[in-house]
Amino acid sequence: MSNDVVTLRPDDRYRQMVAGVTSKTFLEGMLLPAIGVLFFLLLWQGAADQIETSLGQFPGPAQVWEQVQNLSAEHQQERQKAAEFYQRQEERNAKKLAQNPDATVKWRDYTGKPTFVDQIGTSLLTVAAGFLIANLVAIPLGIVCGLSAAMYKAMNPIIQVFKPVSPLAWLPLVTMVVSATYTADDPLLQKSFLNSAITVALCCLWPTLINTTVGVAGIDRDLVNVSRVMALPWRTHIRKIVIPAAIPMIFTGLRLSLATGWMVLIAAEMLAQNPGLGKFVWDEFQNGSSDSLGRIMVAVLAIGFIGFALDKLMLTLQKRVTWDKSAVLR
Amino acid sequence: MISTEKYLDITGVGIEFDTNGKKFRALREVNLKLAKGEFVSLIGHSGCGKSTVLNIVAGLLRATEGGVALEGKEVTEPGPDRAVVFQNHSLMPWLTVYQNVELAVNQVFRKTKSRAERREWIEHNLRLVNMDHALDKLPSEISGGMKQRVGIARCLAMEPKVLLMDEPFGALDALTRAQLQDSVMEIQAALGNTVIMITHDVDEAVLLSDRIVMMTNGPAATIGEILEVKLARPRDRLELAEDPDFVHLRQQVLEFLYAKHTNPTNRTSTLPVRETAAEAETGGKDPSANTEAA
Numbered sequence: 001m002s003n004d005v006v007t008l009r010p011d012d013r014y015r016q017m018v019a020g021v022t023s024k025t026f027l028e029g030m031l032l033p034a035i036g037v038l039f040f041l042l043l044w045q046g047a048a049d050q051i052e053t054s055l056g057q058f059p060g061p062a063q064v065w066e067q068v069q070n071l072s073a074e075h076q077q078e079r080q081k082a083a084e085f086y087q088r089q090e091e092r093n094a095k096k097l098a099q100n101p102d103a104t105v106k107w108r109d110y111t112g113k114p115t116f117v118d119q120i121g122t123s124l125l126t127v128a129a130g131f132l133i134a135n136l137v138a139i140p141l142g143i144v145c146g147l148s149a150a151m152y153k154a155m156n157p158i159i160q161v162f163k164p165v166s167p168l169a170w171l172p173l174v175t176m177v178v179s180a181t182y183t184a185d186d187p188l189l190q191k192s193f194l195n196s197a198i199t200v201a202l203c204c205l206w207p208t209l210i211n212t213t214v215g216v217a218g219i220d221r222d223l224v225n226v227s228r229v230m231a232l233p234w235r236t237h238i239r240k241i242v243i244p245a246a247i248p249m250i251f252t253g254l255r256l257s258l259a260t261g262w263m264v265l266i267a268a269e270m271l272a273q274n275p276g277l278g279k280f281v282w283d284e285f286q287n288g289s290s291d292s293l294g295r296i297m298v299a300v301l302a303i304g305f306i307g308f309a310l311d312k313l314m315l316t317l318q319k320r321v322t323w324d325k326s327a328v329l330r
Numbered sequence: 331m332i333s334t335e336k337y338l339d340i341t342g343v344g345i346e347f348d349t350n351g352k353k354f355r356a357l358r359e360v361n362l363k364l365a366k367g368e369f370v371s372l373i374g375h376s377g378c379g380k381s382t383v384l385n386i387v388a389g390l391l392r393a394t395e396g397g398v399a400l401e402g403k404e405v406t407e408p409g410p411d412r413a414v415v416f417q418n419h420s421l422m423p424w425l426t427v428y429q430n431v432e433l434a435v436n437q438v439f440r441k442t443k444s445r446a447e448r449r450e451w452i453e454h455n456l457r458l459v460n461m462d463h464a465l466d467k468l469p470s471e472i473s474g475g476m477k478q479r480v481g482i483a484r485c486l487a488m489e490p491k492v493l494l495m496d497e498p499f500g501a502l503d504a505l506t507r508a509q510l511q512d513s514v515m516e517i518q519a520a521l522g523n524t525v526i527m528i529t530h531d532v533d534e535a536v537l538l539s540d541r542i543v544m545m546t547n548g549p550a551a552t553i554g555e556i557l558e559v560k561l562a563r564p565r566d567r568l569e570l571a572e573d574p575d576f577v578h579l580r581q582q583v584l585e586f587l588y589a590k591h592t593n594p595t596n597r598t599s600t601l602p603v604r605e606t607a608a609e610a611e612t613g614g615k616d617p618s619a620n621t622e623a624a
Binding site for chain 2: 220222223225226228229230231232236240241244245247323324
């Protein structure tokens with residue numbers, strides 16, 4: 001037995017080679033990206049100087065940075081106002097109760113206008129809700145389609161037809177259906193939030209569904225046969241064999257889904273008037289002040305950075321749950 | 331030691347595959363009876379349906395005609411009483427060595443053994459194949475020979491009535507293969523398992539088996555000859571290498587494979603049959619001619 005030597009698999013060796021060649025030196029880790037960004041900023045500034053719009057000069061990096069500071073200052077002011085409002089309310093109610101312990105006091109929420117940071121929060125919440133709804137449907141359905149060829153054949157035309165549909169086409173339908181069916185007197189969720197979330201869900205359903213199907217259908221025949229020989233009940237079979245085997249593909253789907261969802265969300269919020277980043281962009285466009293273009297550009301960058309961060313988050317999760325450590329994920 | 335009653339009974343088994351409306355007959359009239367504790371090898375050229383026979387016994391395939399009975403009960407579906415060692419180890423890559431065996435043990439002994447007993451049983455079986463030192467390793471962290479050992483432990487742990495091995499050592503190098511063959515012989519001597527093993531390796535078949543079942547070429551393959559191997563056990567590969575009985579048995583298998591039922595890929599050869607056999611024995615591409623293992 002001791003003669004059984006643990007050998008490196010060829011792909012391990014390949015990875016070591018690649019790691020050796022692309023080891024994070026200062027040059028590659030910091031300098032090259034910095035040069036790229038600098039070059040882009042110069043190009044941007046140069047181009048912005050040439051573009052004159054009806055709302056003034058197209059914003060360059062400097063103007064955008066100014067708007068970043070403005071937006072952050074507005075956020076802090078608004079927070080302070082809110083804090084002061086709650087303090088006043090508390091003092092007033094305390095005074096009332098001190099005079100008459102049986103008095104009915106009113107507690108109101110602060111109703112200031114949402115700041116840029118609040119809007120980012122709303123957008124994240126909306127995309128999370130849409131993503132969750134989509135995956136609650138897509139993963140189980142994908143597993144069923146992957147296990148049963150008949151089910152896949154039945155579902156395939158539907159998947160192929162609905163996959164390329166733009167969110168903007170869904171949105172009016174979703175809006176009408178939500179208004180017709182969601183009629184609580186004191187709604188826990190705003191309709192615009194639901195409209196956006198459902199639209200996001202309808203669009204980011206497909207990558208997870210397709211990748212889960214492919215992952216489950218592609219499980220090694222031998223592993224399925226091992227499961228049959230052990231006579232695993234179907235529940236155990238799915239839990240212990242199917243899901244772990246398909247996890248890498250499921251996560252590939254989830255990453256694509258989240259990226260799609262985030263892109264779709266901005267359009268959906270613009271039209272549904274959900275108080276998120278999409279609405280921010282739309283309001284600034286309608287507002288048309290000389291600062292608007294700069295503020296929209298801040299939103300564009302924020303959308304980009306958040307999208308990037310979400311993808312990194314999914315990648316980290318994927319690396320954690322994937323058993324195939326030799327797979328190169330990027 | 332070997333009882334004479336029929337333990338596993340393969341009767342009149344034939345199978346026809348239907349691929350895109352075209353019928354393909356893979357097997358016809360396969361009859362084989364195994365006594366309890368018997369070690370039988372199936373040998374034949376690629377595509378002769380050896381694996382199909384094994385899969386029918388395992389219940390992974392249904393025979394078109396005929397059937398398989400184990401202890402008088404007809405086989406209709408796969409089950410842990412007919413555990414299969416697959417050629418490519420087939421361990422779950424996301425489970426450790428221990429967990430791979432545990433999956434089988436929990437399924438088979440969930441009701442009859444306590445948690446502590448199951449743990450002891452898993453470790454016992456991994457000890458049998460000398461893998462108790464790597465309980466927490468993932469399959470990707472151990473060598474091919476070690477993986478196959480774990481695959482064997484997983485099957486032994488199910489306490490199968492029949493152990494089915496589908497070219498268990500085919501993917502291993504000659505030295506590792508020899509070690510595993512010795513391990514299998516020791517375990518079989520200790521536990522008295524009933525085994526059907528598919529192999530391409532003539533020496534392996536003679537060394538391990540009580541009987542060697544030689545199959546004709548497909549399509550419509552069937553059993554050509556059955557050779558009794560009456561070499562005394564325990565068998566030692568070094569002593570046997572020069573044993574005249576061993577050499578004779580080996581010669582008989584080679585003759586069947588390369589003279590009577592030459593490899594289908596060589597059929598167009600214009601060489602006389604006898605010479606084809608000699609050629610295959612010395613330098614043929616077929617892995618069965620590989621004699622390094624002995």
